[in-house]
């Protein structure tokens with residue numbers, strides 16, 4: 001079961017995404033050991049590699065607030081399609097790489113192809 005606070009925060013973040021190119025709106029919410037929640041959304045750019053995913057935006061927010069090595073206990077990803085319906089989304093390869101380094105012990109939650117909620121350890125991504 002998704003953590004309801006993280007889910008609500010990730011949904012709210014996905015609604016603020018800037019994704020005019022893909023129309024794929026992603027929100028990420030994470031919790032640190034202090035109990036604080038940080039969120040991120042994807043921010044696209046016409047120069048494709050300049051875009052940033054929701055997960056890395058949320059991790060950056062945690063670092064800005066808590067310093068270089070926040071202890072992240074849980075991280076949840078939520079995505080919406082162009083018609084703003086909920087859809088599956090697992091962290092991409094680049095984000096998985098960053099999660100493994102910066103949120104090694106976190107429980108990573110996301111929705112699968114059949115609407116199921118999947119929880120993995122960072123190293124299992």
Ligand code: THU
Nearest residue numbers: 022024026042053054090091092
């Ligand atoms: N995206 C994320 O923000 N997180 C993911 O886990 C997968 C993909 C973004 C990147 C891009 O803005 C859009 O979704 C389509 O790939």
